[in-house]
Amino acid sequence: MSGMSGVAGEDNIELGADDRRRVRRRSLRLLKTLAGPIRGRLAGTALLVLVSAGARATLPLLVAWAIDSMLPRVIDGDLAALGFVGGAYVATAITAGGLLGVYTWAAANVSQAMLLDLRLRVFRHTQLLSLEFHETYTSGRVISRQTSDLETLRELLDQGISQLVSGIAFVLFTAISMFILDWKTALVVVGAAVPIAIIFRWYQVRSELVYRESRVFSARVITTFVETMTGIRAVKAFRREAAGDEKYTDVAHEYRDNTLRSISLFGILQPVLMLIGNLTVAAVLLVGGFRVLDGSLAVGALIGLLLTAKRVFQPIEAIAMFYNSFQAATAALEKVSGLLEERPTVVEPARPQPLPAAEGAVEFKRAVFGYGDGPVVMEEFDLTIPAGQTVAVVGQTGAGKSTLAKLIARFYDLTAGELTLDGVDLRDLSQDDLRRAVVMVTQEAFLFSGSVADNIALGRPEATREEIVLAARAVGAHEFIESLPEGYDTDVNKRGGRVSAGQRQLISFARAFLADPRVLILDEATSSLDIPSERLVQQALERLLGERTALIIAHRLSTVEIADRVLVVHDGRIVEDGSPSELIAAGGRFTSLHQAWRDSLT
Structure with missing residues (x-):
């Protein structure tokens, strides 16, 4: 028997906890096999990301150092100090920017290698599946796996993963730089992680179902279109244009409504993250300002803290954008991995018996x-x-x-x-x-x-x-x-x-x-x-x-x-x-x- 679980569960949007875990494991296994042949390139790209993120996180430290340590020396006439700190800032900025461009290019090459492998796997595997599969799995849904779902994965792999890794690395290095400047004020930013985690969890629970629905509705749109165009002679012969239009309008409206729901969810997530970020910057300014007044914090350190507090929420917003793409890509990966899990009912024998010249009995x-x-x-x-x-x-x-x-x-x-x-x-x-x-x-x-x-x-x-x-x-x-x-x-x-x-x-x-x-x-x-x-x-x-x-x-x-x-x-x-x-x-x-x-x- 074939593994017809992917077919049977194709439109099953509501999954139980066990099924969700099984599907996630299946999807992760697929990603792991895709990443296996390019582990070296992945490691190199990750190293570029870490160095670039570290360089960018160092810039506020250089600003604080310039104000608190180098500026007094410049005032005393030591102009070499200005050149030294300025040169260090420019060199760090060039390093950060240059490596950013290199790892963006490297990440695109890695993602395209994975996508090429996946695209070929889907085509080859679908060809090898038995006639029983193709008589139950509509051509429109197969086309959806090869087009819409892989396109969603492309958007994630091309930019999403590099943004995620870069964002996480930048947040980590920025947090370290804040603790270097002043650990007490840095705790204010750390405290913002609690409401951020709550809003992300809220978004995850609600968006998971919406994006799973999205892949189903997308497949229905493609299936309806393909079936109508394939059978256009019958449509014309029996004057079914109006009925076809009504059916396609229904599935297109379902897809549109689902898309609006996903946009609405993200429309809540992003503003809340911006609000938390702005409130955190205000809290850093308030706490740091009082500490500057009592002499326990230098002015340059406060400016550095404000820069890092503002910058630390920029990648968090990018991570939120990634998570939006990730939810859509996860749902697409579930469908693709489900297709690849199908097994042919007619299999090649392990040790075939030769018949070079058949007679035909x-x-x-x-x-x-x-x-x-x-x-x-x-x-x-x-x-x-x-x-x-x-x-x-x-x-x-x-x-x-x-x-x-x-x-x-x-x-x-x-x-x-x-x-x-x-x-x-x-x-x-x-x-x-x-x-x-x-x-x-x-x-x-x-x-x-x-x-x-x-x-x-x-x-x-x-x-x-x-x-x-x-x-x-x-x-x-x-x-x-x-x-x-x-x-x-x-x-x-x-x-x-x-x-x-x-x-x-x-x-x-x-x-x-x-x-x-x-x-x-x-x-x-x-x-x-x-x-x-x-x-x-x-x-x-x-x-x-x-x-x-x-x-x-x-x-x-x-x-x-x-x-x-x-x-x-x-x-x-x-x-x-x-x-x-x-x-x-x-x-x-x-x-x-x-x-x-x-x-x-x-």
């Missing part, structure tokens, strides 16, 4: 199948398809015809029993051997952006142009391809926009024939063809499938005419099995289906 033994944890959809059955036999599978919609095809293609594994190819269990075959031996052509006939030739050569990228043309000729696609603007070099654009549905199907047939599998599965593959094209393809099938094992699933019973054998599937069971003539004579379900098809032609 397929056999089911005591086979049982159900999707995931759901009920059984195909009850226990046995089925043997000899090598080279062409088998047509017919039955009502939902009977289990496509399920049978997906099992042979190993898009799914049996719940119980065995499924073998030439006596080897499919679960013991490597994916390379299996995909070389078994090819499935579906009703969708998806074409990738690129040339017609590239699409035909999908299963055999090394094929020559002559081999590509021969495959197209075999299925009757050569003539219409030659009529395209650039022939075989014509770019079909996204989803094969320059060719018709029937032409896309012919290209997919040419693709399958060029791959030269021993077992060819056609799942409703002639549904997009007109009658002349279908007859042309059937003629090609008769010529090219003589030595192949073929499983043909179709509603059009004209395809049955080229079959050696017919399987009638009903409610997940094979209820009839025989040659077309035998089943017609038997007077069963196939007889009724065949008669209905003949009546439809008159």
